[in-house]
Amino acid sequence: MRALLASSLLTLLAVGPAVAGELPVALGDRETVVFYGDSITEQNLYSAYLETFLLGRLPSREIATFNFGWGGDTARGGAARFARDVAPVEPTLVFVNFGMNDGGYRAHDPSILAAYLETQAALADAVAAAGARQVLFTTSPVDPDRRSGLAAYNDTLGRMAEGLERLAAGRGIPSIDLFRPMLRVQREAKAADPEFTMIPDAVHPDAVGHLVMAYYALQGIDVPRSLGEIAIAGNAVSGDGGLAVGRAERSGGGLGFEVELPFIPFYVPPEARPALELVPFQRDLNRFVLRASLDGDAGRAWALAVDGAALGHYTSEQLTAGVDLALADAAPWCAAGRRLWEAAQYRWEKHREAWRSFGLQATPTMMPGLDTFAGFAAAQRAHADAMGRELATLAKPGRYRLELFPLGEALELPGVELSPTYDFDADFDRPHPPETDPDAVAWARAPLEDGRIDLGARYEAPANVVAYARVRLEASDACSLHLSLGSDDGLAVFADRKRVFANDTYRGLRPGQDEVIVPLSAGAHELLFKVTQGGGDFGLSVSARVFGSAEVRQLD
Numbered sequence: 321m322r323a324l325l326a327s328s329l330l331t332l333l334a335v336g337p338a339v340a341g342e343l344p345v346a347l348g349d350r351e352t353v354v355f356y357g358d359s360i361t362e363q364n365l366y367s368a369y370l371e372t373f374l375l376g377r378l379p380s381r382e383i384a385t386f387n388f389g390w391g392g393d394t395a396r397g398g399a400a401r402f403a404r405d406v407a408p409v410e411p412t413l414v415f416v417n418f419g420m421n422d423g424g425y426r427a428h429d430p431s432i433l434a435a436y437l438e439t440q441a442a443l444a445d446a447v448a449a450a451g452a453r454q455v456l457f458t459t460s461p462v463d464p465d466r467r468s469g470l471a472a473y474n475d476t477l478g479r480m481a482e483g484l485e486r487l488a489a490g491r492g493i494p495s496i497d498l499f500r501p502m503l504r505v506q507r508e509a510k511a512a513d514p515e516f517t518m519i520p521d522a523v524h525p526d527a528v529g530h531l532v533m534a535y536y537a538l539q540g541i542d543v544p545r546s547l548g549e550i551a552i553a554g555n556a557v558s559g560d561g562g563l564a565v566g567r568a569e570r571s572g573g574g575l576g577f578e579v580e581l582p583f584i585p586f587y588v589p590p591e592a593r594p595a596l597e598l599v600p601f602q603r604d605l606n607r608f609v610l611r612a613s614l615d616g617d618a619g620r621a622w623a624l625a626v627d628g629a630a631l632g633h634y635t636s637e638q639l640t641a642g643v644d645l646a647l648a649d650a651a652p653w654c655a656a657g658r659r660l661w662e663a664a665q666y667r668w669e670k671h672r673e674a675w676r677s678f679g680l681q682a683t684p685t686m687m688p689g690l691d692t693f694a695g696f697a698a699a700q701r702a703h704a705d706a707m708g709r710e711l712a713t714l715a716k717p718g719r720y721r722l723e724l725f726p727l728g729e730a731l732e733l734p735g736v737e738l739s740p741t742y743d744f745d746a747d748f749d750r751p752h753p754p755e756t757d758p759d760a761v762a763w764a765r766a767p768l769e770d771g772r773i774d775l776g777a778r779y780e781a782p783a784n785v786v787a788y789a790r791v792r793l794e795a796s797d798a799c800s801l802h803l804s805l806g807s808d809d810g811l812a813v814f815a816d817r818k819r820v821f822a823n824d825t826y827r828g829l830r831p832g833q834d835e836v837i838v839p840l841s842a843g844a845h846e847l848l849f850k851v852t853q854g855g856g857d858f859g860l861s862v863s864a865r866v867f868g869s870a871e872v873r874q875l876d
Contacts, residue, residue, distance in 0.1 A: 344542035345455050345494050347374065347413070350382045354406050354452075356398060357417035360460060360523075361389025364668050365530035369592075370415075370537060372660050373605075375715045376584045377543040384709045386411070387668055388675075394422045395436060399443040402450075405675070409705075411452040415537075416443060417498075419459030419480050420523060427472040428479050437483050444491060455540070456488045458499040460525055460533055461506060467522035474503060496540040498533050505532055505598050518595070531588070531595035538605055545605055547585055547646070552612035552639075552724065561607075572839030573799035573868020574625075574725035581717040585646035587657025593647075608646040612639035612724065621727040623802070623867050626651050626720055628837045630802055633727055652720060660714040667711060671704040723837075725800060728866030733771065733791060733874055736849075736862075737763040738778060741785040744852050748810055748824040754788035754848060755814065763790060768862065771831065772806075775851060776858035789849040789860055792875040795840040799868025803847075805834040806861035810852035813838075816845055826854055831861040844875065 347353075353374070355367035364387055371385045388405045390397070395418040406414065422436040440456070447454040458481035464470040481499040488495035509516040518529030525533060548561020552568075555575065559565035562582035568575055585608045588596065596602055610624070614636055622639060624631045631650050634643055648654055678697040682688040739761050742752045753761050766773055766789075775787055793801075805811060805821075808829035813821040813836055821836040838847070851860050866872050 344540055346542040347378060347381065347383065351384070352409055352412050353383060353385045354409065354411040354414045355385070355387045355389065355417070356406060356414055357389045358393045358421055359389065359391035360420060360525065361387060361417050362391050363524060363530065364389070364665070365527055366533040366537065368661070368664055368668065369531055369534035372657070372664050373534070373538060373586050374543060375660060375712050376586055376657060379583050379712060379715045379717060383712060386671065386708065392421060394418060395439040395443055399439055399446055402443065402446040407450045411450060414447050414452050414454045415457060416447070416454055417457040417459060419477065419484070423473065423476040423480055425470065425473055426476065428476045433479060433483055436480055437487055440484060440487060444493060454493055456484055456493055456495040457537065458484055458495070458497045460498055460529065461503040463506065463517050463519035463522050466517055466520060470522055494540065496537055498536050501536045502529070502532055509598060527589065527592040528595040528598070531592040531601065532599055535599045535601050535605065544583065546607040547581060547583070549607070550579060550610045552610070552614070554614070573797070573870060574723045576721060576723040578719055578721050580719040581653060583717050584653045584656050584715055587654060587661050588647065589661060602644060602646060606646045608644070609642040610639070610645055611642040614639065623725045623727045625723045625725070625837055625867070629835050630837070652718070656714065660711065663714055664711055667704060667707040670700070671708065674701040674704045725867035726869050728799065728868055728870070731801070731864040731866055731872055731874070733768055733862060733864060735765055735767040736773065736789040736791055738766045739763060739788040739790070741779050741782055741787045744784050744786040748822070748852060752786060752788070754790065755817070758790070771863040772859060772861045774859050775853070779858070782853050782858050783855045784853070786850060786852045789851070791847045793840070793845045793847065793872055794875055795842055795845065795870045795872045797842050797868070797870035799840050799866055799870035799872065801838045801840055801872065802865045802867050803836050803838060804832050804863045805836070806831045807833065807851050808857045808859045809854050812850040814848035814850070828857060829859040829861055831863070837867065840872065842870070
């Protein structure tokens with residue numbers, strides 16, 4: 321039932337916002353973008369969504385962003401502090417979002433509306449005098465169900481939105497309406513679920529509400545809308561949109577191909593993802609889909625891997641319907657988007673600290689009277705600004721290898737063969753006899769318990785040593801073997817004497833810390849696991865699953 325309601329909402333709310341002026345808003349090759357407003361802007365959510373969306377979509381452009389939101393502020397305050405806060409960064413484009421506090425949280429008052437429009441005009445003059453382009457946002461609505469006394473305030477905000485749009489049209493300033501489409505989303509969602517809210521304190525949207533804001537804001541900004549779709553039909557693979565898809569080939573029991581992305585997908589933080597049931601964000605702005613039509617394989621399960629790491633398991637029906645790769649968190653492009661999001665949040669904290677705490681509100685505990693204070697504050701501001709200008713380096717797209725395998729059975733590994741220990745002199749790559757002459761090694765059988773072995777219990781006082789575990793297998797046909805691994809400490813994996821994975825690290829053992837996909841031809845194979853030990857616990861974890869249609873068994 322919830323899915324049906326969500327589908328109905330998406331159909332109802334798929335219409336973009338009303339816009340006025342010269343739209344869509346275009347960005348140049350070099351931009352300094354400012355988000356300017358009250359506490360809703362200071363929350364750094366809709367602004368951060370827009371920031372990371374723009375950086376991710378336009379990786380070849382030089383875009384720096386600044387958030388100068390201030391809780392409790394109004395358009396009057398924004399006009400008064402513009403020269404102090406915003407002008408020094410030499411903005412080229414300013415997104416202005418005032419209005420929530422300007423209406424006074426009361427029923428419509430013509431004099432309040434007139435004062436609001438007068439101060440918005442003064443702010444528009446200040447932005448123009450600074451040589452910057454500007455976009456006026458209407459403010460978000462309130463949720464009157466969450467606070468008594470606000471029953472009439474959305475009417476007030478609606479009249480303010482209409483006035484702001486007239487002001488923008490009269491001055492030739494682009495405007496983007498957030499108020500009406502957000503109010504429509506809220507109304508329709510509450511009709512489906514009376515307990516719904518995306519504005520839990522009645523005024524400030526949560527992460528979900530801010531993503532809805534960003535969705536409608538992006539309707540008015542000229543940026544690429546979609547990465548495209550990867551289509552698999554039998555052994556043929558194609559891509560539309562900006563995707564570049566390499567020739568497909570059969571290998572290791574699966575179908576492999578390369579994909580080059582024009583930009584990374586937008587990373588949707590988990591706390592904001594319920595918004596995807598309210599607005600068609602993925603379809604309209606973040607479409608990156610893999611769709612496969614696999615004749616004769618109905619009802620079969622499939623494994624999708626990217627760059628040698630498993631991405632997920634899917635049924636034939638799911639592949640036919642399409643897999644949303646933009647939300648595949650284990651994918652490297654999602655990891656890049658997550659790094660960009662986290663770095664942008666960190667940089668915002670440091671910029672706000674430099675601008676507000678050190679620049680405007682220094683307290684006695686900061687000892688601002690010290691001769692070194694001014695230099696430190698200036699350096700911190702310069703560092704935060706430099707971080708902002710370098711965020712785009714985290715948004716570079718790449719080329720990835722995708723593989724689709726029939727999902728085989730889990731491979732039971734009852735035990736391994738263990739080598740003696742060898743001195744570990746911190747040279748992780750140094751080979752030992754199990755690598756160079758395995759037939760000369762005195763191997764000893766040892767059981768695996770739930771895929772784990774306590775190497776510390778198998779060897780006497782092991783410290784600064786390296787040990788090897790060997791597994792011999794036989795495959796009935798070409799396939800691949802997905803290995804999920806853990807180790808204490810470092811780990812290397814060899815397949816038929818060729819190193820296929822290495823992680824020189826010091827850590828405690830946790831199953832699933834690493835993974836590798838090993839292609840197997842028909843016949844016998846040898847897997848070798850090298851585990852280093854500095855001190856403390858010492859162990860190995862191995863679980864395996866066949867990717868492909870072959871049967872694989874462990875040899876005695």
